Amino acid sequence: MVRVALIGVGKMGLSHFAILSAHPEVEIAAVCDNAAYLTSTISKQLGVKTYKDHKKMFKECEFDAVVISTPNSTHYPLGKMALEKGIHVFLEKPLCLDPQEGQELARIAKQHNLVNQVGYHNRFIGTFQETRRLVKAGAIGDVHHVEGKAFGQVVIRPKTGKTWRSKKSEGGGCLHDYACHVLDLMNFIVGPPNAVKSAQLQSIFSTDIEDAVYATMDYPSGATGLLEANWSDQSYRKMSTTISVYGKKGKIVCDRQEMKVYLAPGESFESLGDGWSIKYITELQKPVNFYMRGEEYSAQLDHFVDLIQGREGAVETAFDTAAETDLVIEKIAALGSK
Secondary structure, X not given: OEEEEEEOOOHHHHHHHHHHHOOOOEEEEXXXXXXXXXXXXXXXXXXXXXXXXXHXXXXXXXXXXXXXXXXXXXXXXXXXXXXXXXXXXXXXXXXXXXXXXXXHHHHHHHHOOOOEEXXXXXXXXXXXXXXXXXXXXXXXXXXXXXXXXXXXXXXXXXXXXXXXXXXXXOOOHHHHHHHHHHHHHHHHHHOOOOEEEEEEEEOOOOOOOOOEEEEEEEOXXXXXXXXXXXXXXXXXXXXXEEEEEEEOOEEEEEOOOEEEEEEOOOOOEOOEOOEEEEEEXXXXXXXXXXXXXXXXXXXXXXXXXXXXXXOOOOOOOOHHHHHHHHHHHHHHHHHHOO
């Protein structure tokens, strides 16, 4: 059994807690959160050790791995403390608000040979995985353009109460906390850009952070990229993420539900002929033992446990890849703030 502790049991932390509790190879060793009503319920109803102080938990409790789902500004100190104690770490996205701190975490994890993972769950969605496979295999030829877009209604009115997400120094805004998903997917599918050419950060309802992000990028191959993310778009019920990849032989348009492939006349690849073909998530998503919110949330934690148990997995979303996403975010932030 892998003994896992959790720090932070808010929205994502509770999801991770439920998924890990159902995992046949996981034992929940402890939970840490400063919300007494949550920890008291977990302790009384489930018999799990709970702590308010993470330092006390690290000192008193023995565990092999920790899942950290706390405000973005706390990722570095908590992750570093765990790694230096020889503990495998799963960190919610983004890795760090400061990319240099993320690179340091990646270095420490490698130095101690510890499993490290970041909660970019889109990498575990079958449609995006198949898009990556087809692009890498040359199905649409040399890529000359990629677009990533995400829309949803996270901030749809001026906020009277302040949370960590509404503070630039703690959450980072739409860029760090929302657009990061799209940027990481673009990196996953076509690799990271070598330059950010333009960027705009736009506040719609917020005061200290941006609610929309627009950026253009260049890639080492000569391809171009476009990012558009807006978490104040009320026309979407929940977050909608789309990746479009354009190649010399065709293009792929992909979201959570389906992947549409267009191949130019006379072109073919595997079972795909010219014209439009569609593959649905039901064909592409691997089943999981426990379903909550979406297979990808269980799949990413299954992957984390597999790596700890010495089983290799095809998907990789480690600190070093997340650090690459942090660097792109920093470049966009620098241009967008001018």
